[in-house]
Every structure is written in structure tokens, then in C-alpha cells.
Amino acid sequence: MRDICVVGLGRIGLPLAVQFAAKGHLVTGTDTDPETVAGAAAGRGPHAADAELDELLAEAVADGRLRASTDTTAAAAGADAVVLALPLDIGPDGEPDFQALDAATDAVAAGLRPGALVSYESTLPVGTLRGRFARRLEAGSGLVAGRDFWLVASPERTRTGRALADLRHHPKLVGGIDPDSTRQGAEFYRAVLDFDSRPDLPRINGVWELDGAETAELAGLAESAYRDVNIALVNQLARFADRVGVDLDQVIEACNSRPHTRLHRPGIAVGGHRVPVHPRLYLWNDPHATVVRAAREANEALPGYAVGLLEGALGPLTGVGVRILGASYRGGVRETGNSGVFPLVTALRAAGAEVSVSDPRYTPGELAALGLPPDEGKPAAALVVQADHPEYRDLGAADHPDVRVLLDGRRITDPARWEGVRRIVLGGGA
Structure with missing residues (x-):
């Protein structure tokens, strides 16, 4: 059994927290929004949640396996694994708005303990984990990534309304800043996730260990870019078809x-x-x-x-x-x-x-x-x-x-x- 801190209780973080708790782990979910924390602590899912998520959330809270808090530093201090699940959005200038993730990273760093795993479920520009967040974690904790704690990227692959099902259906991609981090991250996700049987493609489901953090980051971006390009193609075909x-x-x-x-x-x-x-x-x-x-x-x-x-x-x-x-x-x-x-x-x-x-x-x-x-x-x-x-x-x-x-x-x-x-x-x- 692991002690896990999930940072961010939105469309990514709450389903992850519920999934981890359903596997028998002790989970503290944190968020800066007191209303979100109060809802999760009471076992109430968001309106966008699916029925399965609502049911498992209520059970996890009632059993004491899932708690909610606004104190990320305290939750990280008691955790052997920290999962950051905040979306990275685009700012008004068209560039990534790192403000929320930077603040969450600093709060985790202040409580991070030696031997912990830190995983970013956020989809990040290539090089961000190593070039930005590893440095912030090291500066705030006094620890060295890859030596004193493990650090991985594992971009989320879920959709609103069916997050738990997507966690079971899709392989989990994990890439660390070094091989040991990748192995530690893969071991963690194998312990906290369930995977559906895939008779059509039996070899692909499960946890995939990628070459490194940059590989995982690019995979997360490439999935959405592929879909955007495909949609753009049919949208342009539609305009031509109309003509x-x-x-x-x-x-x-x-x-x-x-x-x-x-x-x-x-x-x-x-x-x-x-x-x-x-x-x-x-x-x-x-x-x-x-x-x-x-x-x-x-x-x-x-x-x-x-x-x-x-x-x-x-x-x-x-x-x-x-x-x-x-x-x-x-x-x-x-x-x-x-x-x-x-x-x-x-x-x-x-x-x-x-x-x-x-x-x-x-x-x-x-x-x-x-x-x-x-x-x-x-x-x-x-x-x-x-x-x-x-x-x-x-x-x-x-x-x-x-x-x-x-x-x-x-x-x-x-x-x-x-x-x-x-x-x-x-x-x-x-």
C-alpha cells in the first residue's frame, strides 16, 4: 500500500485519485479551490463526472482511503508518490501559461521527501520536465532529481465523462529523466492502475516504459496534433464539398x-x-x-x-x-x-x-x-x-x-x- 498525493482535483486529478484509492492505496487529493476540496471531501463528484466515478468516489471517502485538502506541501510531505494533474493551458499571448503548475511544483518541493516519486500527468512541451520542473523541485527541496527522488512524465490520455474507463483502456506512457526514474514510475503505475483485457490487441495494454521524459512529452503532444490535423483535413474537405x-x-x-x-x-x-x-x-x-x-x-x-x-x-x-x-x-x-x-x-x-x-x-x-x-x-x-x-x-x-x-x-x-x-x-x- 502506498501513500499518494494527487495535486489538482479536476477532470484529470479526481479520477486518478479515485482510481488509486480503489486499488487500496491511501490518497490525499489537493486543490487550491476550497469548493472543489469540500466537494471531494464530501464524496461529491463534479457535474461532468460519470456514474462510475461518482460511486467509487463516495466509497473511497467513506472508507477513509481518499481525503482532500488545500495544503499541498503537507500532503506531499506524507507521500511516497506525488502526481501532479493540472492542465497546462495557453495564455492570452499564445504561449504556455505555467503559473498554476509552477505554484503547484513549488508547493510539492517544499514538502518533498527523499525516495519519493514525482509524476507529471500534465501534457507538457518537450523538454519542460527536465528543463523547468526538475530545477524547481530541486531548488525548493534541496534534493537532486534522479538521485534523491524519481521524476517522470506520464501525459494523461482521458476524456471528460469516461476517465476511469480510459485509464483501463489505454496503455500508460511513462518516461523519466533517467532510466531509474522510468522504472520507478512504471512500477508505480502498475500498482495503481487496472487494465481491461484487449483480445484484439493483447500486447499493447499496460504500462509502456519510454526512452525518457522527452519521448513521453512528445507522445502526449503528438496524439492531439494528429487529431487536430485529421479534423482540419475533413473540415477543409467539407468546405470544398459544399462548393x-x-x-x-x-x-x-x-x-x-x-x-x-x-x-x-x-x-x-x-x-x-x-x-x-x-x-x-x-x-x-x-x-x-x-x-x-x-x-x-x-x-x-x-x-x-x-x-x-x-x-x-x-x-x-x-x-x-x-x-x-x-x-x-x-x-x-x-x-x-x-x-x-x-x-x-x-x-x-x-x-x-x-x-x-x-x-x-x-x-x-x-x-x-x-x-x-x-x-x-x-x-x-x-x-x-x-x-x-x-x-x-x-x-x-x-x-x-x-x-x-x-x-x-x-x-x-x-x-x-x-x-x-x-x-x-x-x-x-x-
């Missing part, structure tokens, strides 16, 4: 009939904590990554393209009511991290539209607190589906009798339900 009158859905189905082709689906925006952010972290220290840069720029242009589609159908949008369905960055979750709703609202307002937003997972007051104009029932000539919430599948013209144009940015609506309304989909050949 030449081709239904891209048939093209994608035809191409994906070959096993080595896996085109994604076009969408009105690319949101979430990973895909819009990690390519920017990669670009930060690889100025030659022209493909990744072009993909990011192409995906960021989609909200503007959506506005152009509406203008093509309705004419100038000045004073025109536009109702957006979905504040979440993807369907089925209550999470607005880097959601496409924000640039979409900005682009529509710039075109003069009167914009409103609704989402079945948010109250009007919560939307307003996010800076989004809540739907107040005012007439709207256009409806835009931004998130593919399952509730939107059954919507039809009768539910929005004022709407003349539907822009389904996720291809989730049923065309038969929208008779009398011009329905536009990305790549639909309109």
Missing part, C-alpha cells in the same frame, strides 16, 4: 472502408482541453511544424465559416436572431473548456446578429456566468447546433417554429423533422 455539391458523408464512409484510412467527421468547432491546446504547446518550441500550424489555423476558422453559411442563406445578419444549441465542447458532457460556443458567439456578434445560447446541462444563470447570452425565448430566424447532445436528435421544426434556417454543425438532427426549414450541414454539398 462542388458533394455530400462528404458518403466520401468519408467510402474512404473509411479501407482499414488504414480513418477520416474523422467535420464539425463547427474544435473544443475541449486537449485538441485546441496541445498543438499550441507543441508549436511553442517547434517553429518548423507547418502542418500542425496550418491545421490549427484551419480549425480556428470554422466559426467564421459557419457565419458565412448563415449569411448565404439569410443575407446580412444585422439584427437577425440566432439561437445556438449547446454550450458544452462536445455532446453528453457538462464542460465548456475551450468550447466552440465562445468563438461562435463572437463571430455572430461581429456580423451583427442577436445571439442567444441554450444547453440542457446548464441553467440560464450558469450560461450568463460563463459570459454567454442565455436564450430568453425571443424569436430567432436561425438555429445553430454547436454540440451534439443526444437531446437534439429528436428536435424538429415544431420545437422552433420561428426558425427558417437550421445549421447543424454536428449532423445530429433528423432531416425528416425539419420539413419547411432550410437545413444546412457542413460538407453536405449545399
Whole structure:
């Protein structure tokens, strides 16, 4: 049994803390937000959590295997393994915002004890663990990384709403600042994780020991960059399909009939904590990554393209009511991290539209607190589906009798339900 400190109780850290506790380890989860700590200490998961996470969290707290605190230094002092699970975001200047991770690192260093393992689950630019955080940990603790404590990068690979399942399904990548750190990190994760049987690919599941921290860092970035590039490709194909009158859905189905082709689906925006952010972290220290840069720029242009589609159908949008369905960055979750709703609202307002937003997972007051104009029932000539919430599948013209144009940015609506309304989909050949 291990004593583990998990720093950050958000979408990455809380599932990790619950998983470690479920394996019988003693876990202290820390966070700087007192509300988050109080919720975790009471066994209450966030609204974005899945049912499995909520159940296991309540059990771990009741059994005393999981505690929560705002004192990271004290928790680190009592731990033989410290896992930092804070997301690294992009600042207003387009560069990584290290403020939160720097502060967490300093708090860990103040309590770090000899022989401990420190693992960064955050996705980091290549060279950050060795060049930045190893130095901060050494300066704050008086210990030497690779001699007095072990240090690894193990980028998270989970999605909101199914984090525990993803921890079981995907191999755990571990790379240390030296071979001993890598071995210690791999041993730790083998002791705290469970892995599903994979009869289709039985050899890949489990813990993967990589050559070093930089290899793990680049792997974390490359996953999101690959997805961003793939999405950018289909989004550009969708725009071309619209110009030449081709239904891209048939093209994608035809191409994906070959096993080595896996085109994604076009969408009105690319949101979430990973895909819009990690390519920017990669670009930060690889100025030659022209493909990744072009993909990011192409995906960021989609909200503007959506506005152009509406203008093509309705004419100038000045004073025109536009109702957006979905504040979440993807369907089925209550999470607005880097959601496409924000640039979409900005682009529509710039075109003069009167914009409103609704989402079945948010109250009007919560939307307003996010800076989004809540739907107040005012007439709207256009409806835009931004998130593919399952509730939107059954919507039809009768539910929005004022709407003349539907822009389904996720291809989730049923065309038969929208008779009398011009329905536009990305790549639909309109």
C-alpha cells in the first residue's frame, strides 16, 4: 500500500485519485479551490463526472482511503508518490501559461521527501520536465532529481465523462529523466492502475516504459496534433464539398472502408482541453511544424465559416436572431473548456446578429456566468447546433417554429423533422 498525493482535483486529478484509492492505496487529493476540496471531501463528484466515478468516489471517502485538502506541501510531505494533474493551458499571448503548475511544483518541493516519486500527468512541451520542473523541485527541496527522488512524465490520455474507463483502456506512457526514474514510475503505475483485457490487441495494454521524459512529452503532444490535423483535413474537405455539391458523408464512409484510412467527421468547432491546446504547446518550441500550424489555423476558422453559411442563406445578419444549441465542447458532457460556443458567439456578434445560447446541462444563470447570452425565448430566424447532445436528435421544426434556417454543425438532427426549414450541414454539398 502506498501513500499518494494527487495535486489538482479536476477532470484529470479526481479520477486518478479515485482510481488509486480503489486499488487500496491511501490518497490525499489537493486543490487550491476550497469548493472543489469540500466537494471531494464530501464524496461529491463534479457535474461532468460519470456514474462510475461518482460511486467509487463516495466509497473511497467513506472508507477513509481518499481525503482532500488545500495544503499541498503537507500532503506531499506524507507521500511516497506525488502526481501532479493540472492542465497546462495557453495564455492570452499564445504561449504556455505555467503559473498554476509552477505554484503547484513549488508547493510539492517544499514538502518533498527523499525516495519519493514525482509524476507529471500534465501534457507538457518537450523538454519542460527536465528543463523547468526538475530545477524547481530541486531548488525548493534541496534534493537532486534522479538521485534523491524519481521524476517522470506520464501525459494523461482521458476524456471528460469516461476517465476511469480510459485509464483501463489505454496503455500508460511513462518516461523519466533517467532510466531509474522510468522504472520507478512504471512500477508505480502498475500498482495503481487496472487494465481491461484487449483480445484484439493483447500486447499493447499496460504500462509502456519510454526512452525518457522527452519521448513521453512528445507522445502526449503528438496524439492531439494528429487529431487536430485529421479534423482540419475533413473540415477543409467539407468546405470544398459544399462548393462542388458533394455530400462528404458518403466520401468519408467510402474512404473509411479501407482499414488504414480513418477520416474523422467535420464539425463547427474544435473544443475541449486537449485538441485546441496541445498543438499550441507543441508549436511553442517547434517553429518548423507547418502542418500542425496550418491545421490549427484551419480549425480556428470554422466559426467564421459557419457565419458565412448563415449569411448565404439569410443575407446580412444585422439584427437577425440566432439561437445556438449547446454550450458544452462536445455532446453528453457538462464542460465548456475551450468550447466552440465562445468563438461562435463572437463571430455572430461581429456580423451583427442577436445571439442567444441554450444547453440542457446548464441553467440560464450558469450560461450568463460563463459570459454567454442565455436564450430568453425571443424569436430567432436561425438555429445553430454547436454540440451534439443526444437531446437534439429528436428536435424538429415544431420545437422552433420561428426558425427558417437550421445549421447543424454536428449532423445530429433528423432531416425528416425539419420539413419547411432550410437545413444546412457542413460538407453536405449545399
